[in-house]
Amino acid sequence: MIAVSLVLIGVGATFTILRLLIGPTSFDRLLASDTLAVTAVAFLAILSTGVGGALYIDVAIVYGIIGFVGVVVIARFLQGVRR
Amino acid sequence: MIVLGRVLILLGSAFLFLGGLGVLRMPDVYNRLQAGTKATTLGAMTVIIGSALIAPAIATKAVLLVIFIALSNPISSSTVARSAYRAGIPLGGGAQRDDWRDAQEGV
Numbered sequence: 001m002i003a004v005s006l007v008l009i010g011v012g013a014t015f016t017i018l019r020l021l022i023g024p025t026s027f028d029r030l031l032a033s034d035t036l037a038v039t040a041v042a043f044l045a046i047l048s049t050g051v052g053g054a055l056y057i058d059v060a061i062v063y064g065i066i067g068f069v070g071v072v073v074i075a076r077f078l079q080g081v082r083r
Numbered sequence: 084m085i086v087l088g089r090v091l092i093l094l095g096s097a098f099l100f101l102g103g104l105g106v107l108r109m110p111d112v113y114n115r116l117q118a119g120t121k122a123t124t125l126g127a128m129t130v131i132i133g134s135a136l137i138a139p140a141i142a143t144k145a146v147l148l149v150i151f152i153a154l155s156n157p158i159s160s161s162t163v164a165r166s167a168y169r170a171g172i173p174l175g176g177g178a179q180r181d182d183w184r185d186a187q188e189g190v
Contacts (some may be wrong), residue, residue, distance in 0.1 A: 001089045003179030005096035005130075012096075019106045019115070027112050027167040034085075034159055035106050035119035038152065039099055042123075042130040045145065046092060049138040057141045061148055068155040072162050079166040 006046060013039045026078055037067030051071060084136055091133030098126030111175030112167050120160040127152055 013036060021033035041064045048056035105118025128149050135145035174181060 007126035008096040012100040015107040042127040075166040
């Protein structure tokens with residue numbers, strides 16, 4: 001059941017990476033990277049339930065913080081730019 | 084408790100899958116933002132709560148992570164939408180009304 005969940009999250013992340021590659025505007029790529037960061041946080045939280053994997057939850061917290069700050073900073077930077 | 088945690092993880096990963104599908108398939112920046120942010124917020128929170136039910140050693144940090152995601156994800160979503168609107172990305176497809184433009188024009 002955990003393997004099915006990991007495969008589902010992996011397929012969703014693949015769709016998001018496709019949007020990150022083909023996105024017509026910068027904002028498509030930005031929101032795709034935001035979605036990818038949250039998906040990676042959930043993936044790391046699943047990995048932390050394994051044997052000896054309690055370290056992954058720290059990685060998930062730090063990745064969530066860095067992804068959030070990066071998305072907000074890039075969005076504010078792109079605010080005055082045409083496309 | 085472990086079975087409940089696994090069911091929650093499966094439910095949340097289904098929501099994450101649907102979020103990725105919406106990001107790929109929606110026709111517009113704002114629709115993609117709606118699909119990508121709301122579905123992944125619910126999915127990630129459900130997956131993390133399920134992980135905390137499976138492994139109680141990480142429960143404290145998992146609750147911290149759930150609170151952080153619930154606070155930070157709407158902020159990043161609204162910031163991206165506002166910057167896309169101000170940069171002049173048009174509303175796509177069958178958009179019928181634009182409340183921000185109407186409010187600025189005083190209609």
